[in-house]
Amino acid sequence: MIRFLLTRVVLLAIGLLIASALIFFTLRVLPGDVAQIIAGTQGSPEQVAAIREQLGLNVPLPLQYLDWVGGIVRGDLGTSLVTGTPVVEELTEKATVTVPLALLALVIALLVSVPFGVLAALRRTTATGTAFAVTAQALAAVPVVWAGMILVIVFAVWLGWLPPQGFPRDGWEDPGDAIRSLLLPALTIGVVEGAVLLRFVRSATLEAIGQDYVRTAAASGLTRRRALLTHGLPNVALSVVSVLALQVAGLLVGAVIVEQLFTLPGVGRLLVTNVGNRDLEMVQGAVFVFTAIVLVIGALIDVLARALDPRQREAT
Amino acid sequence: MSRFRRNAVVGLALVAALALTSCTSDGDTGPTGDDDSTVTVGLVLEPTDLDIRRTSGAALEQVLIDNVYEGLVSRTADGGIVDTLAENHEISDDGLTYTFTLNDGVVFHSGDELTVDDVVSSLTTVKDDDSLLDNAIYANVTSIAAEGDDTVVITLSAPDSNFLWNLTGRGGLVFEEDDDTDFSTATNGTGPYTLDRWRQGSSISLARFDDYWGDAAQVSEVVFEYIPDATAGVNAIVAGDIDVLTPVDANLREQVEAVDELTITEGRTTDKYTLAFNNQRAPLDDVRVREALRLAIDHEAIIAAIGGAGIEQGGPIPELDPGFEDLTDVRPFDPERARELLAEAGQSDLALTLTIPNIYATTVSNLLVSQFKDVGVTLTVDSVEFGAWLEDVYQNKDYDLSYVDHLEARDFGNWANPEYYFGYDNPEVQSLFQESIAATDEEQASALLAQAARIVAEDHAGDVLYNATALTAIADGITGFPTDSPNARLDLGELAAE
Numbered sequence: 182m183i184r185f186l187l188t189r190v191v192l193l194a195i196g197l198l199i200a201s202a203l204i205f206f207t208l209r210v211l212p213g214d215v216a217q218i219i220a221g222t223q224g225s226p227e228q229v230a231a232i233r234e235q236l237g238l239n240v241p242l243p244l245q246y247l248d249w250v251g252g253i254v255r256g257d258l259g260t261s262l263v264t265g266t267p268v269v270e271e272l273t274e275k276a277t278v279t280v281p282l283a284l285l286a287l288v289i290a291l292l293v294s295v296p297f298g299v300l301a302a303l304r305r306t307t308a309t310g311t312a313f314a315v316t317a318q319a320l321a322a323v324p325v326v327w328a329g330m331i332l333v334i335v336f337a338v339w340l341g342w343l344p345p346q347g348f349p350r351d352g353w354e355d356p357g358d359a360i361r362s363l364l365l366p367a368l369t370i371g372v373v374e375g376a377v378l379l380r381f382v383r384s385a386t387l388e389a390i391g392q393d394y395v396r397t398a399a400a401s402g403l404t405r406r407r408a409l410l411t412h413g414l415p416n417v418a419l420s421v422v423s424v425l426a427l428q429v430a431g432l433l434v435g436a437v438i439v440e441q442l443f444t445l446p447g448v449g450r451l452l453v454t455n456v457g458n459r460d461l462e463m464v465q466g467a468v469f470v471f472t473a474i475v476l477v478i479g480a481l482i483d484v485l486a487r488a489l490d491p492r493q494r495e496a497t
Numbered sequence: 498m499s500r501f502r503r504n505a506v507v508g509l510a511l512v513a514a515l516a517l518t519s520c521t522s523d524g525d526t527g528p529t530g531d532d533d534s535t536v537t538v539g540l541v542l543e544p545t546d547l548d549i550r551r552t553s554g555a556a557l558e559q560v561l562i563d564n565v566y567e568g569l570v571s572r573t574a575d576g577g578i579v580d581t582l583a584e585n586h587e588i589s590d591d592g593l594t595y596t597f598t599l600n601d602g603v604v605f606h607s608g609d610e611l612t613v614d615d616v617v618s619s620l621t622t623v624k625d626d627d628s629l630l631d632n633a634i635y636a637n638v639t640s641i642a643a644e645g646d647d648t649v650v651i652t653l654s655a656p657d658s659n660f661l662w663n664l665t666g667r668g669g670l671v672f673e674e675d676d677d678t679d680f681s682t683a684t685n686g687t688g689p690y691t692l693d694r695w696r697q698g699s700s701i702s703l704a705r706f707d708d709y710w711g712d713a714a715q716v717s718e719v720v721f722e723y724i725p726d727a728t729a730g731v732n733a734i735v736a737g738d739i740d741v742l743t744p745v746d747a748n749l750r751e752q753v754e755a756v757d758e759l760t761i762t763e764g765r766t767t768d769k770y771t772l773a774f775n776n777q778r779a780p781l782d783d784v785r786v787r788e789a790l791r792l793a794i795d796h797e798a799i800i801a802a803i804g805g806a807g808i809e810q811g812g813p814i815p816e817l818d819p820g821f822e823d824l825t826d827v828r829p830f831d832p833e834r835a836r837e838l839l840a841e842a843g844q845s846d847l848a849l850t851l852t853i854p855n856i857y858a859t860t861v862s863n864l865l866v867s868q869f870k871d872v873g874v875t876l877t878v879d880s881v882e883f884g885a886w887l888e889d890v891y892q893n894k895d896y897d898l899s900y901v902d903h904l905e906a907r908d909f910g911n912w913a914n915p916e917y918y919f920g921y922d923n924p925e926v927q928s929l930f931q932e933s934i935a936a937t938d939e940e941q942a943s944a945l946l947a948q949a950a951r952i953v954a955e956d957h958a959g960d961v962l963y964n965a966t967a968l969t970a971i972a973d974g975i976t977g978f979p980t981d982s983p984n985a986r987l988d989l990g991e992l993a994a995e
Contacts, residue, residue: 213884217892219545221553223630226892231628263545263552264681264697275698330728338732345732346724350700444724446699454698458545459884 185487193480200472201253205246208461208468214238215262215459236262249465258466263458268466271451278348278447279440282363282370283432289371290378290428295421298382299414302390303406305383314383320376325435329369329442336365346444366443370435374428378421385420389413419490426482430475534994535718536975538987539730539742543723547695548680549667550629555904555984558667560721563988564703565606566686568669569597569616569649570661574981574988575765576817576906578661582611582671582687592656592937599647603710605673606684606691613643618674620651631668634660656935658942662907689714689990699723703989715977715993734759734970740994743969743983747804750968758973763806764980767815767906768965770807770861772851773890773899776958777920780844781897787957789838790898791828793872794865800963802860807963812954815964817982818907819939820946824954835872848875849897852890854883861962862900891918902965904984909946912953921958925949 216232217224224232233239240248252259258268297313304310320328337345343365349358389395390409398408437449444450448467455463544557549566563571569583580586583597603611624635637653637660644650653660663669671687678685684692689711690703701721705714722739724730727746734742735756745753745761753759774781774790781787800807810816811824839845849869853862862878869876876898881889890896899918903911913930915922926949933945953959969980977991 211884213882213888214892215884217887218884219552220630222887222891223553225627225633228628228630228632229892266682271697333729333732337736341736344738345736346726346729347722347733347738348699350696350702350720442726442729444699444722444726444729446696450698454543457882457884460545 182487186484189480189483193476196476197473198250200476201250201469202246204465204468204472205249206242208465209242211456211459211461213459215461218459219263238262249462253469258469259462261455261460261463263455263460263463268463271463272448272467272470275446275448275451277352278363278445279436279449281359282367282439282445282447283429283436285360285363285367286370286374286432286435289367290375290432293372293375294378294382298379299386299417301379301383302386303409305387313379317376317379317383320372321380323373323376325369325373325438326442328373329366329439332365332369333443346442348445348447362443362445366439366445369439369442370432374431374435377431378424378428381424382417382421385417386413389416392416415489419486422489423482423486426479429478433471433474533717535720536716536741536992536994537720537722537739538978539722539724539733539739541723541725541727541730541744543698543701543725546681547684547692549670550623550631550680553630559984559987560701560703561684561686561688561692562667562670562986563688563990564690564719565684565688565692566670566672567688568664568666568671569599570665570669571988572662572665572906572986574979574983574986576767576819576982578665582616586661588661588937590937592658592935593653595651595653595660596644597649597651599649600710601647603687604708605687606706607673607676607678608708609673611671611687612674613646613649615674616649616671617641617643619671620649620669622672623668629668631663631666634663634666634668656937658934658936658939659907690719693718712990714990716989719989719992731970734972737972740972740975741969741978743967743987745968745970747806747968750804753970760971760973762969762971762980764967764969764983765817766904766965766967766982766984767817767908768902768904768967768984769810769813769815769961770963770965771899771901771903772865772960772962773896773901773919774957774959775894775896775898775918775920776922777894778897780842780847781849783842783844784957785838785842786844786847788828789835789842789844789872790869790874791957791960792831792835792838793868793874794828794960794962795830795868796825796828796962797830798868799861799864802864803963806966806968808966810961810964812950813912813959813961814909814946814950815961818909819943820909820933820950822947822950824951827951827954828957828960832868832872839873845873846875847873848877850877850879851898851900852879852881852886852896853900854886855880856883857900857902865900894918894920900962906982906985909950912958913949919959921953921956923952923956923958926952 216229216236216238219232220228249259260267261271301310301313333345336343344362348362349355353359390413395408395413398412399405436447437452440447440449441453452464452467542556544554546552549557549561567581569581570578571581572578582600582603584600585598587596599613605611620641623629623632624638626632637655637657638651639654640652642650673685676685682695689706689709691706693702693704695701700723703719705717724733727749730742731749731752733739735752750761753761774787776782796809809825811827812822814820839847851862866876866878890899910930911917911919912921913927929945929949933942936942936945967983969983971978974995976993979988
């Protein structure tokens with residue numbers, strides 16, 4: 182197990198390093214210059230040149246990259262090219278919106294997918310089961326933007342229950358208000374992601390139903406349902422957890438889109454605004470953190486799956 | 498709409514609660530306005546940074562000038578100039594000496610009193626530092642000096658009919674001498690509001706400055722909420738989350754009008770949605786081709802497609818600016834004549850690319866594609882990010898046609914500058930423009946501009962697809978919100994809430 186953990190950590194470090202290089206150099210291919218954007222159409226070429234120099238954009242790229250990576254190791258992601266605020270500070274502040282949003286969306290996705298997925302599998306031969314499966318198929322195909330618009334029209338504009346956009350100006354001072362403003366965005370991501378997960382849960386459950394151990398358990402006197410619950414579901418949980426790791430990326434992408442749609446001051450909106458401003462220091466910081474989250478969760482899930490599944494443990 | 502009302506009631510209750518808490522916690526009572534209300538204004542474009550001398554963009558001027566920072570003079574919503582920190586000003590007959598007498602009792606938000614030295618140092622700093630925006634407005638200035646303790650005298654080497662107007666911009670704003678404020682995220686001006694808080698990516702709050710030298714603001718707080726998505730903005734005002742929304746997307750105005758408690762106002766602007774031709778590049782260097790393109794455009798249809806929120810503008814100068822003249826007859830909608838002109842120019846099978854920043858909706862560019870197709874011109878639309886537009890079109894002039902909103906007032910000079918991305922080089926226009934700058938009589942300056950503008954229009958150097966009308970949605974009970982040119986300046990000195 183220790184050897185396994187060690188390998189996993191080394192792989193993770195290599196993954197992060199490759200990601201950092203990809204992020205840094207692909208962003209540099211983007212046309213557009215932050216200095217020109219700061220100076221705008223009112224600035225002279227001399228002013229643009231002066232801003233470039235001042236921001237250190239004339240330093241050779243490999244040196245800029247090493248500087249950035251060196252900073253990451255020390256926990257410093259640099260400073261915004263536009264406002265000069267530290268990237269870490271900015272990301273931490275925005276994370277107070279994005280992290281709760283993603284968690285809420287995850288909870289909603291699980292609440293949608295697990296019970297209904299198992300039910301859809303158990304009742305696969307009935308009309309209810311088919312209805313679940315078809316609805317999930319349809320929902321999974323729905324673009325997040327469209328789902329969001331429909332939810333806003335129904336719950337904010339028609340019913341007036343929830344705010345149509347925005348986040349309280351005092352942040353989490355009134356948690357009730359903050360959660361109310363996150364509910365629609367989280368539903369938007371959660372329902373779509375939940376539908377995707379539902380299909381996994383359903384097929385994993387179906388697979389479990391057909392497994393020898395479930396049949397054996399049923400044969401040894403348990404009801405079929407009981408056999409599935411005690412012996413089948415832990416196996417379902419395993420495969421769902423590994424799919425979940427992949428879904429984290431989906432949640433984050435969902436957050437980026439949904440934050441635009443609902444005007445939430447989170448990491449996603451920060452990212453989009455700063456791509457527009459060509460504040461690459463900020464963009465690469467945010468993208469790197471997103472990538473790191475996905476990679477780290479992937480690694481954790483690997484470890485978790487191994488801890489949960491005796492078969493995997495014994496293989497080493 | 499009862500929902501709106503309910504929200505309004507909740508809002509009032511909240512305001513009342515806030516007022517109560519501020520009464521109990523806040524012991525000092527300054528010479529405040531009589532009302533403790535908060536007005537929330539929905540805007541689209543957020544500034545990237547608050548350093549107004551270094552960061553370009555209208556989003557910053559819109560919010561900070563007149564509200565937080567003030568200059569000696571400022572501009573009115575309909576394009577005029579008024580004294581602000583200056584009690585009065587005098588311009589010598591030869592147009593070379595500007596004398597400003599300062600108002601008494603002006604205080605900075607820091608609490609320090611404004612002195613004549615602050616004014617001199619503010620203007621001199623911009624004049625001497627070419628890395629600051631608007632440094633160029635001081636090109637003709639030979640000296641900026643204090644006379645006594647309330648007079649500033651600016652001396653020019655040559656008359657500049659634009660100088661006073663230019664002082665209404667960011668280059669003329671007055672800062673405290675030797676101020677060590679971090680202007681990127683904080684401010685220290687003399688305006689009726691102080692910057693309370695900037696929540697990046699979300700909102701900017703201004704608070705009433707109780708020691709303001711003039712009439713104190715009537716509302717205690719103004720919050721600018723940045724809502725980039727047009728539909729989300731309309732949803733927010735319909736739900737009662739915000740009190741004012743500007744601009745309202747014309748195609749969504751019906752949703753706003755359906756709410757009894759909301760009013761839509763139509764304001765004039767200097768927003769010129771400009772289809773620029775690269776005058777330096779063949780075949781656009783041929784006036785017949787440029788004229789053909791303009792005649793192929795059905796401006797009326799374009800304005801209808803954007804929901805009617807615009808008026809036709811035939812020349813380079815909009816109605817609010819000096820030198821305006823109706824020049825729409827220069828470019829009637831005449832596809833037949835357009836085809837003839839293209840045939841004459843040997844360009845019957847012309848293919849062009851239109852570079853357009855992706856912040857603009859595709860409505861107009863789609864329409865242009867079909868209108869140009871009708872006269873045999875194949876238009877390819879290249880939608881790019883604004884940063885890429887700045888680099889490719891604005892900086893490197895690598896384009897055929899470009900479409901952006903030129904919102905700056907009095908920017909005719911771009912047509913007299915061959916280095917500008919329009920690439921329009923006409924010595925006659927340049928000399929008329931110079932004469933207009935050198936004119937010491939306002940009317941004469943305008944007449945010269947009008948003359949130059951007519952030449953630009955008849956040369957078909959570019960096309961203004963429309964001069965935008967600004968739609969602003971205002972909730973009942975809110976008064977004093979400026980409706981003309983709201984995306985250039987939002988002077989909220991008169992803003993009040995019932």
